[in-house]
Amino acid sequence: MAGSKQDENNSVIIDENQQTKEDTGGGTYDERDCEEEVHDTKLYFDISDNKWPIIYSPEYNIGFLGLEKLHPFDSGKWGKVYGFLKDAGMLSDETTVRPQEPTETDLKVAHTKRYLKSLRWSINVATITEVPPVAMLPNFLVQRKVLRPFRLQAGGTILAGKLAMERGWSINVGGGFHHCSGDRGGGFCAYADITLTIKFLLQRMEGVKKAMIVDLDAHQGNGHERDFMGDDQVYIMDVYNRHIYPHDGFAKRAINRKVELEMFLEDPFYLDQVSRNLEAALKEFTPDVIVYNAGTDILQGDSLGALSITPKGIVERDEYVFQAAISRGIPIVMVTSGGYQRNNAEIIATSILNLRNKHIIRCDGATETQEKLLRAAATSRKPEPVESEPKRGLFSRFFRSSRFSQSSSATPEYIPDDVTEEKAACSASPEYIPDDVTEEKAACSATPEYIPDDVTEEKAACGNQETLIHNEEADELVATSSDKNSDAVLKKLKSLTVSDEPQNSSEDNQRASIGDAKQQNSSLAKESQLASPEDPQNVLVDT
Structure with a gap:
């Protein structure tokens, strides 16, 4: 086809000659028939003050017949992050927000009908997730086991936008699918949660007229860049490794502040580039909300990110971005995005704990609730019952007697409390010798020729x-x-x-x-x- 080329992520053919139009709603493609009217949604709901503005669901995690292991991405990373925060005493099920799954109408705010229909074919989902065996599965299983976790995470990011405007900050433990746009997916990203979040905010939240995307994942965020091409309401700052996927030259046109990095860059230069360019971006553009894509694939040893940032460098990066936003009174939404090593989850949790310990983020109601729960758990904790002790309650005496009778009859080695182990061992053997009988007498009694002492x-x-x-x-x-x-x-x-x-x-x-x-x-x-x-x-x- 003239005027077109195959994109390097093997997802969709991109036509660079495709015309775009600009209106008050932002740059869009001609064929995009997204939902423009404000509709009723269950994704926005009120959250009590005793919950952290941190969003997570156990259904974020993807797992089906081990197929998820065929992709380098740790599809159980989100649950591990939550587990670390829970073990640290920061979160509990009672103080964590759980999102709702978006409906098709919700998804149409950013996605075209044609793209959503394409997900009904397993082969298309296999291409997006980069797991070829998914193409062999029935689509109802793909919808339930693969796409539903993606949809829930997208719903979590949308809700995080609302919470950030109400609390000043929010974190979605999942999300950050920055390779997906309204009419295409790829790079393990099936739904454009960043685009959806900003569009929901612009449509529904008063006072939100401008948004900034700070994308610090190691890969270029070509999905949201295509969605907001030519949109003056959205400012995009993208810091990425120029030598890795997706090499989307067309999407680069939408970047307002582009920072392209060389391979295996280390902490000092990286942190300097992030701090200087973020300061410059906030001087150029004053947003009403910041969506921070905090990918951890910049970690040293990540074969796909190909950078050399230490865990300490990641913690310092997140701290700086949060500090820059909160110090200026700008609400910030954080999503976790990429990260392809087993220790990424612990680093993300460590970074969040660092923000709490330095009082950059706080939630007094949730902290008080968590402390009460910990005290209640400590006082109500009982010692574990001994295995031989029966359960208390009705018929407990019967259970006790039956258990002892079963244990003594079923096991020939059963030893009552008033019998020493030595006697029990002797009685269990035919050579048992009572205490008042000498070995010589016992030997005689065991034979038919036994002769008492008073008989010759x-x-x-x-x-x-x-x-x-x-x-x-x-x-x-x-x-x-x-x-x-x-x-x-x-x-x-x-x-x-x-x-x-x-x-x-x-x-x-x-x-x-x-x-x-x-x-x-x-x-x-x-x-x-x-x-x-x-x-x-x-x-x-x-x-």
Whole structure:
């Protein structure tokens, strides 16, 4: 096509011969059919004084199947910034403002219908976000997981504009999509939140007739520059690395104060350029509000920003810009914009804390509310319950008993409180030895040959036989017996039978022993009759 060229961000073909028109509403493209009339919106709403003019939503963060990791931008950076500020005790959910999502009518204040319709095609969103696999996803998922976080952040920047006019300053933890214009997106920027914010302010806030954009991201802000091309109501100061994306020569025409930097510039020269040019810009133009695009991709080590500014340099830069605005009574809106390293979130939070600690920004109502919340949390904090302790309340005794019974039965190693670990270990093993039993006795008791101390081995051996009478002693008694002591011999034999029987034998063993004794007595009686058959007293009577 004659008179046109392909832009280097591979987004949209730009026609440099396209005519523009200038009117009281600012420079616009011929085909732009943006919403010019003031419409009803939910993006502007009243905020109580006990909230910081700091805007954040957990839905800012982009995450879906890990696809966000295919882009160098940390799409969870905004949540990390909020987490650092929350851990520092500055913010809480009760003292932070949450934005509303813009409707299509809200977006038409800056965007064309054709551009908004183009976002219904996943391939176009993949080009804007620079994540090719997004083109393969159904568009309803792209709308929900990718574009909705962008819309919420745009709504946060719009609301931050209103808060800045009411409080003197405001910070949107997200936003800063400075590569997106009304009819095109690119560079991970899908909605022109800076343009939307300024247009909402010019339309709705009394006393706002002029605005200044201070863009200190490492990249050129070609999106808002195209939107406000030839607009005398908006002054643009842009400090960027001239050797990196987007190389948009057409958009550079809209810059009022252009500061192009060389590669790997360091703190002293950078801070000097920022301070001198901002002072000069504020002398040339007196705005009613400043939109500050505070990108942190100028940090040293950022492969896309290709500058060498230290974290301390970033903190000093932000402090200087805020001080310049607030000292002049100019409301300032800060957005966080680019930054492609994992430590960017902590640096942003450190910078915001520095502004608070130096009383450059303050909110007494929010500070008092936060202190009350911290005191209440400290007094209501209870020690964590022990795992074995049951929950208090109804049936707590039942829970306690059931828990102990389960733990003791389920685990064989359960040890009650009144049993030492040594005893428990012994009882759990078959070699357990009580305290009052020596190891020698225990060893004997564990074997079937156990012999008590008061029993000789000979008696123990005899005790294991079916008969419990000592045959040798019985023979001696019979041999030495006379006619006169036959009854005594019988009693002696019975006593030997009873005394030698184990006390722990069963009833069956006792009956067997008595039967054996009777059989032995009968044999002894026969022997006595053979010895003296004439004497009837020598006969043994079985009683």
